[in-house]
Amino acid sequence: xxxxxxxxxxxxxxxxxxxxxxxxxxxxxxxxxxxxxxxxxxxxxxxxxxxxxxxxxxxxxxxxxxxxxxxxxxxxxxxxxxxxxxxxxxxxxxxxxxxxxxxxxxxxxxxxxxxxxxxxxxxxxxxxxxxxxxxxxxxxxxxxxxxxxxxxxxxxxxxxxxxxxxxxxxxxxxxxxxxxxxxxxxxxxxxxxxxxxxxxxxxxxxxxxxxxxxxxxxxxxxxxxxxxxxxxxxxxxxxxxxxxxxxxxxxxxxxxxxxxxxxxxxxxxxxxxxxxxxxxxxxxxxxxxxxxxxxxxxxxxxxxxxxxxxxxxxxxxxxxxxxxxxxxxxxxxxxxxxxxxxxxxxxxxxxxxxxxxxxxx
Amino acid sequence: xxxxxxxxxxxxxxxxxxxxxxxxxxxxxxxxxxxxxxxxxxxxxxxxxxxxxxxxxxxxxxxxxxxxxxxxxxxxxxxxxxxxxxxxxxxxxxxxxxxxxxxxxxxxxxxxxxxxxxxxxxxxxxxxxxxxxxxxxxxxxxxxxxxxxxxxxxxxxxxxxxxxxxxxxxxxxxxxxxxxxxxxxxxxxxxxxxxxxxxxxxxxxxxxxxxxxxxxxxxxxxxxxxxxxxxxxxxxxxxxxxxxxxxxxxxxxxxxxxxxxxxxxxxxxxxxxxxxxxxxxxxxxxxxxxxxxxxxxxxxxxxxxxxxxxxxxxxxxxxxxxxxxxxxxxxxxxxxxxxxxxxxxxxxxxxxxxxxxxxxx
Numbered sequence: 001x002x003x004x005x006x007x008x009x010x011x012x013x014x015x016x017x018x019x020x021x022x023x024x025x026x027x028x029x030x031x032x033x034x035x036x037x038x039x040x041x042x043x044x045x046x047x048x049x050x051x052x053x054x055x056x057x058x059x060x061x062x063x064x065x066x067x068x069x070x071x072x073x074x075x076x077x078x079x080x081x082x083x084x085x086x087x088x089x090x091x092x093x094x095x096x097x098x099x100x101x102x103x104x105x106x107x108x109x110x111x112x113x114x115x116x117x118x119x120x121x122x123x124x125x126x127x128x129x130x131x132x133x134x135x136x137x138x139x140x141x142x143x144x145x146x147x148x149x150x151x152x153x154x155x156x157x158x159x160x161x162x163x164x165x166x167x168x169x170x171x172x173x174x175x176x177x178x179x180x181x182x183x184x185x186x187x188x189x190x191x192x193x194x195x196x197x198x199x200x201x202x203x204x205x206x207x208x209x210x211x212x213x214x215x216x217x218x219x220x221x222x223x224x225x226x227x228x229x230x231x232x233x234x235x236x237x238x239x240x241x242x243x244x245x246x247x248x249x250x251x252x253x254x255x256x257x258x259x260x261x262x263x264x265x266x267x268x269x270x271x272x273x274x275x276x277x278x279x280x281x282x283x284x285x286x287x288x289x290x291x292x293x294x295x296x297x298x299x300x301x302x303x304x305x306x307x308x309x310x311x312x313x314x315x316x317x318x319x320x321x322x323x324x325x326x327x328x329x330x331x332x333x334x335x336x337x338x339x340x341x342x343x344x345x346x347x348x349x350x351x352x353x354x355x356x357x358x359x360x361x
Numbered sequence: 362x363x364x365x366x367x368x369x370x371x372x373x374x375x376x377x378x379x380x381x382x383x384x385x386x387x388x389x390x391x392x393x394x395x396x397x398x399x400x401x402x403x404x405x406x407x408x409x410x411x412x413x414x415x416x417x418x419x420x421x422x423x424x425x426x427x428x429x430x431x432x433x434x435x436x437x438x439x440x441x442x443x444x445x446x447x448x449x450x451x452x453x454x455x456x457x458x459x460x461x462x463x464x465x466x467x468x469x470x471x472x473x474x475x476x477x478x479x480x481x482x483x484x485x486x487x488x489x490x491x492x493x494x495x496x497x498x499x500x501x502x503x504x505x506x507x508x509x510x511x512x513x514x515x516x517x518x519x520x521x522x523x524x525x526x527x528x529x530x531x532x533x534x535x536x537x538x539x540x541x542x543x544x545x546x547x548x549x550x551x552x553x554x555x556x557x558x559x560x561x562x563x564x565x566x567x568x569x570x571x572x573x574x575x576x577x578x579x580x581x582x583x584x585x586x587x588x589x590x591x592x593x594x595x596x597x598x599x600x601x602x603x604x605x606x607x608x609x610x611x612x613x614x615x616x617x618x619x620x621x622x623x624x625x626x627x628x629x630x631x632x633x634x635x636x637x638x639x640x641x642x643x644x645x646x647x648x649x650x651x652x653x654x655x656x657x658x659x660x661x662x663x664x665x666x667x668x669x670x671x672x673x674x675x676x677x678x679x680x681x682x683x684x685x686x687x688x689x690x691x692x693x694x695x696x697x698x699x700x701x702x703x704x705x706x707x708x709x710x711x712x713x714x715x716x717x718x719x720x721x722x
Contacts, residue, residue, distance in 0.1 A: 084670075149524065150524060150528065150678075152678040152680070160673040160674070163510065163511060163673060167511065290670075290671065293669075293670045293671060296665065296668070296670045297665060297670055297672060300661050300662075300664070300665050300670070301661075301675075303661070304657065304658060304661050307657070308654075309445075309651075309654045309657045309658055309661070309677070310651065310654060310677055310678040311658060311675055311676070311677055311678070312521040312524060312676045312677060312678045313521070313674075313675070313676050314662075314672055314674070314675040314676075315672070315673045315674050315675075316670070316671055316672055316673060317511075317513040317671040317672070317673045319513070
């Protein structure tokens with residue numbers, strides 16, 4: 001393991017300068033500070049202070065998600081993490097994660113400089129600059145709804161999509177639904193692909209055909225609904241499963257604007273159970289993620305990593321919440337309209353190729 | 362929540378008798394004791410003593426696995442669990458799990474009687490009498506290499522088969538292997554199906570065809586090798602992946618008895634990295650499960666369940682251990698022999714149907 005002296009020798013600078021670089025001293029240039037930190041990381045220098053029990057620090061990076069207001073998705077996750085870590089004397093900081101921080105700092109250099117022993121990322125995207133660096137990091141790191149293959153220092157936490165979506169499809173089939181559309185969140189996100197896989201495999205499990213025009217990616221916002229819902233209805237869908245509750249709220253609005261009713265004409269199911277779900281009209285049937293549970297699970301997982309237990313992933317049970325937005329299927333005749341490619345974003349071609357041979361119409 | 366008085370009223374017996382039944386008093390009949398315990402469970406009676414911190418008790422049930430000798434698979438798991446739970450004042454008992462215990466007691470009644478707050482099962486089979494009761498249990502329960510769908514009180518822990526087998530197949534393909542056979546463990550076990558799925562999906566990932574005669578279930582013992590290895594070799598396999606290290610030891614022995622050499626003629630990979638793996642000749646390349654890690658992970662997971670965090674499953678990273686039993690592929694001509702159905706147990710038909718349309722020869 002490298003010492004401060006090794007770093008000083010390698011860079012041909014004094015021990016005092018290395019110390020200033022590592023400990024945030026003021027009178028060295030920003031460039032030199034970065035060089036020192038990056039060299040320390042490359043040489044495997046471990047900051048012993050970060051390991052002292054009374055100074056244990058964890059970073060919670062939050063991106064693409066509200067977390068400051070009570071009831072927001074991120075808030076409950078942060079609270080859960082805080083509750084689980086509270087009794088064990090961890091200090092943690094919530095850090096809004098910008099592309100700027102990531103461009104200005106290497107991940108490990110940032111962690112070393114700030115003396116964090118580990119991190120939990122909420123909302124990191126696959127195209128974030130630090131994502132690539134996570135493939136080889138040696139810092140205990142937990143990701144929500146994202147996974148890094150084969151790096152034992154990085155764990156994934158999230159909700160078991162397979163079980164949640166299976167509960168929804170099972171419930172819909174018990175009420176006679178067969179043409180079940182899926183309006184997913186954004187393409188290219190780990191969690192969207194996970195939910196699409198879950199949808200396709202659950203449809204296969206109940207012997208239902210998948211029409212590729214009914215299994216599409218949108219975005220994780222209500223406004224994507226008008227682009228897809230009319231097409232679903234033309235093709236005879238009797239139920240629409242949504243990638244999250246916001247999408248579901250847009251779907252209900254679009255259906256109403258078309259002069260149809262939820263659930264009498266079309267059933268709708270969300271995902272997440274955010275606070276608006278039960279105030280929608282009709283109150284939304286949805287797949288609940290335990291946000292506090294995710295935060296607690298993330299802490300247990302990070303604690304395990306820090307203690308040398310290489311957890312690959314931990315998944316939480318979803319809870320299927322039955323409210324008023326689903327009814328017995330009302331069979332409808334599909335309009336004989338050709339597919340309009342402009343209005344439909346097809347399912348990820350790889351996933352689709354995988355499943356289409358199994359349960360294509 | 363039911364009280365002892367509720368139980369007494371329901372059964373028409375005295376409070377003192379109920380107390381004797383719940384607390385192991387001697388002067389009541391065994392039949393009455395069971396009736397009292399079963400009624401307590403049905404009515405949701407919770408033994409407050411079991412929740413007192415200084416009396417917290419956990420049961421570790423072990424079945425179908427050696428655990429008493431150092432170096433045995435179960436021993437390290439038990440030690441890992443003990444190490445992780447040690448600092449938190451849990452008392453735990455290791456209980457060999459027989460069919461007799463299960464037939465004589467309902468699971469929840471046994472747990473209530475012995476005042477256990479939760480349990481970890483190592484080696485439970487799907488056909489065990491208690492497995493069905495786990496579908497609805499409200500007692501925090503963690504299972505190794507088994508899963509119960511949709512019960513938030515039951516978690517699964519194990520090693521990430523997908524990642525481990527993917528590392529093995531990737532390594533073999535990098536050395537030119539294409540005809541890679543898989544001699545799995547016993548059919549009908551959760552973990553065998555998990556590993557078969559991982560094998561099929563990894564073969565598809567690297568664009569390799571699967572010959573159903575090369576993807577078979579055996580048993581988790583060395584002696585199953587002679588029944589399958591000659592057929593694999595006739596069909597041109599250049600590498601054999603095994604469901605565990607014991608199978609791999611039998612495979613190497615069979616290959617040697619056929620006058621062939623490992624790894625010059627055939628490469629062999631195991632699973633587990635039990636102590637014999639590195640003493641085999643040649644030393645076995647294998648997918649290591651961290652047994653201590655599994656024990657620790659099981660404790661963290663059980664602790665989470667007890668604290669109301671409904672973890673569905675936690676998986677540990679495997680580690681791919683490269684030793685001497687794999688070499689560059691030596692292409693061999695498949696003998697033109699018809700499949701002999703008596704000597705081959707085909708892959709689970711459901712799994713096979715699922716994947717065969719994707720990557721059939």
